[in-house]
Amino acid sequence: MSLNMCVRLIPQVLNNLHCRHAIITNFRVCKNLHPASYWYRFQSSHVTTPKSTNEIVVYHGTLTTQLRAVKIFSLMTSMSGIIAQPFIYNQLVSLHSIPLMVVAWSFFGFFTIGTPLLLHLLARKYVTVLKYKPDTDTYVATTLNIINIPKQLEFKPEDVKVPEVLGMFTTFTAKDKALFVDPRFFENPKHYGRIMGYDKPLDLKLYKATTSDNKK
Known part of the structure; x- marks a missing residue:
């Protein structure tokens, strides 16, 4: 029997023996027994989704967008100032004047570090x-x-x-x-x-003024 004849007879033999169904079934069983598949089923069965709590927005600050924009601009300028510190230092050293160096360094330091801190102190209480x-x-x-x-x-x-x-x-x-x-x-x-606390009952404290007549 030639090799070509054997290749032609293989599909007929598989159909007659119903091997196709057996192969598919075994493949599914092996897939379920695979460690990765078992771990996925185990993890999905034990992971619990967090309960969603109902939250109602009762207040929204109208200055939230402006506050965010100002703070972002302040942080960007501060980062630019920090990056430019070595170049500014070299220019100040070339002046050979200590008082001028102190004044200029204080000026740049205030706008680099002091401005974000001052803005945060003013806006940290604002509820967005x-x-x-x-x-x-x-x-x-x-x-x-x-x-x-x-x-x-x-x-x-x-x-x-x-x-x-x-x-x-x-x-x-x-x-x-x-x-x-x-x-x-x-x-x-x-x-x-x-x-x-406007829904609470008012606590009215009434004081009695006692007068004593010591005149004789």
């Missing part, structure tokens, strides 16, 4: 977004740190303290952190009332 979680009855306030990255603070109405004398850009303090919000931009004024 305030969210409410009905499931836990908590609020999440978002502020910006010195490198313009959002920072969140979660608190409850019980954690809020309204100082008698408000500081600069301070509306209330939550967990000893001063925050600033504008009451005009709350979606629902009741949330502002809850945070500020």
Whole structure:
């Protein structure tokens, strides 16, 4: 029997013996027994998706976009100033005047380091977004740190303290952190009332003035 004849007879033999179905079945079994497949099934069966909490945006700061842009510009100028420090130093040394070097170095140092710090001190209390979680009855306030990255603070109405004398850009303090919000931009004024404690009963302290007549 020639080789060509054997090649022609192989498909007929496989069809007659139903080997095709057996090969497919064995292939599926081997695939399921593969370590990578087993690990994938094990991992998918044990990984739990985090529960999504319902968050309602109750406040959005209108100056958020402008604040981000100003801080980005300040950081870019500071990075440019830091990179240019060696070139500025060489130019100042060539002047051969120590007082002029001190004045010029202080001027460039203030705009390089002092401006981002001063801007952060003024804007660190500004709340860009305030969210409410009905499931836990908590609020999440978002502020910006010195490198313009959002920072969140979660608190409850019980954690809020309204100082008698408000500081600069301070509306209330939550967990000893001063925050600033504008009451005009709350979606629902009741949330502002809850945070500020307006829904609590008034604690009226009545004092009796006692007079004593010592005249005889």
